[in-house]
Amino acid sequence: MDFRAIIASHPDVKGATADRLIEATHAALHCAHACHVCADACLAEPMAQDLAQCIRLDQDCADLCLATWSLGTRRTGQNVEVLRQLIELCAKACRMCAEECERHAGMHDHCRLCADSCRKCEAACRAALAEVH
Amino acid sequence: MDFRAIIASHPDVKGATADRLIEATHAALHCAHACHVCADACLAEPMAQDLAQCIRLDQDCADLCLATWSLGTRRTGQNVEVLRQLIELCAKACRMCAEECERHAGMHDHCRLCADSCRKCEAACRAALAEVH
Amino acid sequence: MDFRAIIASHPDVKGATADRLIEATHAALHCAHACHVCADACLAEPMAQDLAQCIRLDQDCADLCLATWSLGTRRTGQNVEVLRQLIELCAKACRMCAEECERHAGMHDHCRLCADSCRKCEAACRAALAEVH
Amino acid sequence: MDFRAIIASHPDVKGATADRLIEATHAALHCAHACHVCADACLAEPMAQDLAQCIRLDQDCADLCLATWSLGTRRTGQNVEVLRQLIELCAKACRMCAEECERHAGMHDHCRLCADSCRKCEAACRAALAEVH
Numbered sequence: 001m002d003f004r005a006i007i008a009s010h011p012d013v014k015g016a017t018a019d020r021l022i023e024a025t026h027a028a029l030h031c032a033h034a035c036h037v038c039a040d041a042c043l044a045e046p047m048a049q050d051l052a053q054c055i056r057l058d059q060d061c062a063d064l065c066l067a068t069w070s071l072g073t074r075r076t077g078q079n080v081e082v083l084r085q086l087i088e089l090c091a092k093a094c095r096m097c098a099e100e101c102e103r104h105a106g107m108h109d110h111c112r113l114c115a116d117s118c119r120k121c122e123a124a125c126r127a128a129l130a131e132v133h
Numbered sequence: 134m135d136f137r138a139i140i141a142s143h144p145d146v147k148g149a150t151a152d153r154l155i156e157a158t159h160a161a162l163h164c165a166h167a168c169h170v171c172a173d174a175c176l177a178e179p180m181a182q183d184l185a186q187c188i189r190l191d192q193d194c195a196d197l198c199l200a201t202w203s204l205g206t207r208r209t210g211q212n213v214e215v216l217r218q219l220i221e222l223c224a225k226a227c228r229m230c231a232e233e234c235e236r237h238a239g240m241h242d243h244c245r246l247c248a249d250s251c252r253k254c255e256a257a258c259r260a261a262l263a264e265v266h
Numbered sequence: 267m268d269f270r271a272i273i274a275s276h277p278d279v280k281g282a283t284a285d286r287l288i289e290a291t292h293a294a295l296h297c298a299h300a301c302h303v304c305a306d307a308c309l310a311e312p313m314a315q316d317l318a319q320c321i322r323l324d325q326d327c328a329d330l331c332l333a334t335w336s337l338g339t340r341r342t343g344q345n346v347e348v349l350r351q352l353i354e355l356c357a358k359a360c361r362m363c364a365e366e367c368e369r370h371a372g373m374h375d376h377c378r379l380c381a382d383s384c385r386k387c388e389a390a391c392r393a394a395l396a397e398v399h
Numbered sequence: 400m401d402f403r404a405i406i407a408s409h410p411d412v413k414g415a416t417a418d419r420l421i422e423a424t425h426a427a428l429h430c431a432h433a434c435h436v437c438a439d440a441c442l443a444e445p446m447a448q449d450l451a452q453c454i455r456l457d458q459d460c461a462d463l464c465l466a467t468w469s470l471g472t473r474r475t476g477q478n479v480e481v482l483r484q485l486i487e488l489c490a491k492a493c494r495m496c497a498e499e500c501e502r503h504a505g506m507h508d509h510c511r512l513c514a515d516s517c518r519k520c521e522a523a524c525r526a527a528l529a530e531v532h
Contacts, residue, residue, distance in 0.1 A: 001429035001516055009508035010440040029428060030400035036472055041409040044475040048315050055309060056210030059203075064219070066465075067200040070192075073435055076443040077189030082226050086197070089222060093215050109408035117400055134296035134383055142375035143307040162295060167272055169339055174276040176454060177342040182447050199332075206302055209310040242275035246268075322476030325469075330485070333466040336458075343455030348492050352463070355488060359481050 010075045024128035025072040027121040028065040028090060034117035035062035035097060041110040054100050058114065061097035064090045065121060072128070084132050091125035094118040143208045157220065157261035158205040160254040164227060165198035167250035171234065174243040187233050191247065194230035197223045198254060205261070217265050224258035227251040276341045290353065290394035291338040293387040294331040297360060300383035301328035304367065307376040320366050324380065327363040330356045331387060338394070350398050357391035360384040409474045423527035424471040426520040427489060431464035433516035434496060440509040453499050457513065460496040463489045464520060471527070483531050490524035493517040 003026045008017050039058035042051040068090040071083050098118035105112035136159045141150050172191035175184040201223040204216050231251035238245035269292045274283050305324035308317040334356040337349050364384035371378035402425045407416050438457035441450040467489040470482050497517035504511035 001433060002512075003432065006433055006436045006440075006509055006512045009512065010436065011443045011445075025432075029432060033402065033424075033428060033468075033472065034400060034405055036469065037405045037409065040473050040475050041405075043309070043314075043318055043321060044410045046315075046410075048309075048318070049312075052309055052314070053210040056207060057212060059207065060212050060215060063200045063203045064215070067196045069432075070196045070435065073432065074189060074192065074439050076439050077186040079190060079193050079226075079229065082193060082197070082222065082229065085218075085222050085225070089215065089218050092218070093212075096212070096215065110405055113401075113405045113408065134300060135379075136299065139300055139303045139307075139376055139379045142379065143303065144310045144312075158299075162299060166269065166291075166295060166335075166339065169336065170272045170276065173340050173342050174272075176442070176447075176451055177277045179277075179448075181442075181451075182445075185442055185447070188442060202299075203302065206299065207306050209306050243272055246272045246275065319476040322473060323478060325473065326478045326481060329466045329469045330481070333462045336462045340455060340458065343452040345456060345459050345492075345495065348459060348463070348488065348495065351484075351488050351491070355481065355484050358484070359478075362478065362481065 007073075007075065012075050018128075018131040020124070021072055021128045021131045024087065024121075024124040025069045027117075027124035028069040028072070031094060031117045031121035032062045032065035032069065034114040035059070035065065038101065038110045038114035041108070045108065051104065054104060054111065057093075057097040057100045061093045061118065064093045068125070080132060084129060087125045087128055087132060091122045094122035094125065098122065140206075140208065145208050151261075151264040153257070154205055154261045154264045157254075157257040158202045160250075160257035161198040161202040161205070161223060164250045164254035165195045165202065167247040168192070168195035168198065168230060171243045171247035174241070178241065184237065187237060187244065190226075190230040190233045194226045194251065197226045201258070213265060217262060220258045220261055220265060224255045227255040227258065231255065273339075273341065278341050284394075284397040286390070287338055287394045287397045290387070290390040291335045293383075293390035294335040294338065294356060297383045297387035298328045298331035298335065300380040301325070301331065301363060304376045304380035307374070311374065317370065320370060320377065323359075323363040323366045327359045327384065330359045334391070346398060350395060353391045353394055353398060357388045360388040360391065364388065406472075406474065411474050417527075417530040419523070420471055420527045420530045423486065423520070423523040424468045426516075426523035427464040427468040427471070430493060430516045430520035431461045431468065433513040434458070434461035434464065437500065437509045437513035440507070444507065450503065453503060453510065456492075456496040456499045460492045460517065463492045467524070479531060483528060486524045486527055486531060490521045493521035493524065497521065 035058040039055045098115045101111040101115035168191040231248045234244040234248035301324040364381045367377040367381035434457040497514045500510040500514035
């Protein structure tokens, strides 16, 4: 799936693909995946209960990443103010999830890989803000 | 489904049900339904293309209402700052969707009913903020 | 939110509201809520790890209930065969989740209440099949 | 995001990564994206109303792809029968969406690209069934 090619074919886009926004929606979709796996993997760890806060932040982050992907992908009509604030909030949720996962990164590879995805998504969201106005 | 009874049975709630937050998640779930129906009904109207902005705001509002319901319902662990900002953003998305739907309320009953749900959800979200800290 | 009134205003419905389908989408939305709360509450129980299978079935059931609500609510265009099979699958996921929750119903009120919602949604889905053809 | 690496770190996986299932969840997530873009792009086309059935199948397919991704990614606990039927249903929804999109593929690049994603996801789902038992 080439995320840019299909957006470029949208009749209202006309060359203004907003590539950093496309990258942010791509990063958000993949971050949702990492958080979804990490929450499920934490639940199967022997010390699952000690990971309850990690599971919570994973799940919240996955929900916000999916919402950011969904709104950020729409190009018909406009909802700029809401989209901007959602992207900012997604970056914050990613940062908080990354910070929690990083505390367990030495012990659990799923936390380490999830933290990486969250940091990438946080950066992609911040970069995308320049294109959402 | 009694939204309050099942939350009251959560082991971490211990009497602190936060009833206005429960009402906000209930309003958000029902507002997501109204927006989902309104978007689909607009698409079937003879002048669908004139309703493209209404469909956009309906869809964005439905996504944010579902995210608000999902995060606002979790009681294991904590994510207060993100939840607060999401509830505020949901209230804003509801207000913008209501304003657009109200422009078509005289013509389309689904827009009138959707605007009602959005206004109720906006108010419920604002009331819930007092309990999220 | 009156689920029937807003569907009745859809331009393609013209009186054919399919009330049992509306009831099934309503039951599915509320069952998604019950499963979402139950999964989160199980995670906070002292014996969370013993409830991992319950959490899994809750989460899967919530996902299928939301998908059933989403597809079952659309009235523009047609996708009858897919919708029928999804409603049947939702009924099965509800039955399996109910059976698991019933095993813990004496111990956890959230499991008892979730099982009730799953049984109601299962019945509503089966009743709705008569209207989806 | 390496979809395989993070699944391999799940404590219950222990080498049994089920690579074709991972590929199916990856294809489903990307197909959900293509369908989401195609539905939104169809809405912006001058003849949007003639594309209402395409939008409907896109939206239904996106919902089922996201559900398939979500259930197919979980590795804690078991829900084999429901997962199998969901993957089969996802393949069917992809096939139907592809057939509709292919009718407009000569006119709209988003329909052509969406049909490609649907065909890939359909094939990936069918291949994954060998690993879900």
